[in-house]
Amino acid sequence: MEYLVAVLVGLALAEVATLITTIYLHRVLSHKAIRLHPAVTMFMRFGTWMLTSISPREWVAVHRKHHNFSDVEGDPHSPHIEGYWQIMIGNVYYYRREADQDDTMEKYASDLPFDRLDKALLRNGTLGFSLTGVILMVLFGVFGSGWWGIVHGLVALTTLAVVYLLLNAAINGAGHTFGYKSFENDATNLKLLSLVTFGEGLHNNHHARPASAKFSAFRGEVDMAWPVIRLLEKLRLAKVLSKVDEGWEDHRRRLPTPITIKPTSGISAVGASSTKD
Numbered sequence: 530m531e532y533l534v535a536v537l538v539g540l541a542l543a544e545v546a547t548l549i550t551t552i553y554l555h556r557v558l559s560h561k562a563i564r565l566h567p568a569v570t571m572f573m574r575f576g577t578w579m580l581t582s583i584s585p586r587e588w589v590a591v592h593r594k595h596h597n598f599s600d601v602e603g604d605p606h607s608p609h610i611e612g613y614w615q616i617m618i619g620n621v622y623y624y625r626r627e628a629d630q631d632d633t634m635e636k637y638a639s640d641l642p643f644d645r646l647d648k649a650l651l652r653n654g655t656l657g658f659s660l661t662g663v664i665l666m667v668l669f670g671v672f673g674s675g676w677w678g679i680v681h682g683l684v685a686l687t688t689l690a691v692v693y694l695l696l697n698a699a700i701n702g703a704g705h706t707f708g709y710k711s712f713e714n715d716a717t718n719l720k721l722l723s724l725v726t727f728g729e730g731l732h733n734n735h736h737a738r739p740a741s742a743k744f745s746a747f748r749g750e751v752d753m754a755w756p757v758i759r760l761l762e763k764l765r766l767a768k769v770l771s772k773v774d775e776g777w778e779d780h781r782r783r784l785p786t787p788i789t790i791k792p793t794s795g796i797s798a799v800g801a802s803s804t805k806d
């Protein structure tokens with residue numbers, strides 16, 4: 530029961546990290562679909578640093594290259610090229626392999642500044658993530674002995690890391706393998722994954738309109754990051770730069786009805802005139 534609290538804290542932090550990733554790293558920096566107030570930008574930068582220690586420039590470069598070469602030679606993490614389980618288990622390896630390429634960084638993220646704060650935060654690898662671990666240990670320690678705090682802090686930190694990495698692997702792996710397609714591209718929509726990734730699971734929609742700040746396109750699809758973005762906009766802390774509700778109906782939509790892709794039997798489509806994998 531005591532450990533359950535630590536696991537729940539880790540899960541909550543993984544969800545916060547996923548929300549920051551989809552809004553800041555993905556929709557703001559990679560696709561420039563939203564502009565954030567400098568105060569929110571700073572919050573997101575520190576959130577990214579403390580919960581994931583990801584370099585925004587690296588994430589953006591790898592992701593933009595993924596859009597440029599989706600599931601063809603050059604895609605940093607395609608389950609169709611590398612294999613489904615390779616991406617599900619080794620997503621971090623494929624991410625690092627691409628992020629370590631200087632020419633990828635130069636070509637795909639040269640528009641992003643690398644200021645003094647970036648240098649200070651990212652010079653020490655996973656310092657931010659480690660700091661989160663120390664804070665968790667201290668907080669848990671308040672409610673018990675020092676040893677109790679260390680163990681529970683580690684459980685929460687491990688849960689954060691494992692769940693965050695798994696969700697990201699699922700978007701790159703399962704999000705290009707299983708689910709339904711509304712648009713003709715190589716990605717797929719998974720409603721359940723979308724619920725736990727703040728809309729990222731609607732990956733087929735996203736590949737159809739990468740610049741849209743809203744990932745849900747049709748009835749029954751839920752992008753939980755969207756109400757957060759709308760709230761920020763109402764508070765004048767964000768501005769959506771793309772037309773989110775226009776163009777979904779005809780934007781590269783060539784599949785008359787959504788198709789379902791199953792792992793063993795390939796694509797099963799009712800009434801679909803064309804499929805492309």
Ligand SMILES: [Zn+2]
Pocket residue numbers: 595599701704705716732736
């Ligand atoms: Zn994708």
Ligand SMILES: [Zn+2]
Pocket residue numbers: 555559560592596735739
């Ligand atoms: Zn994208």
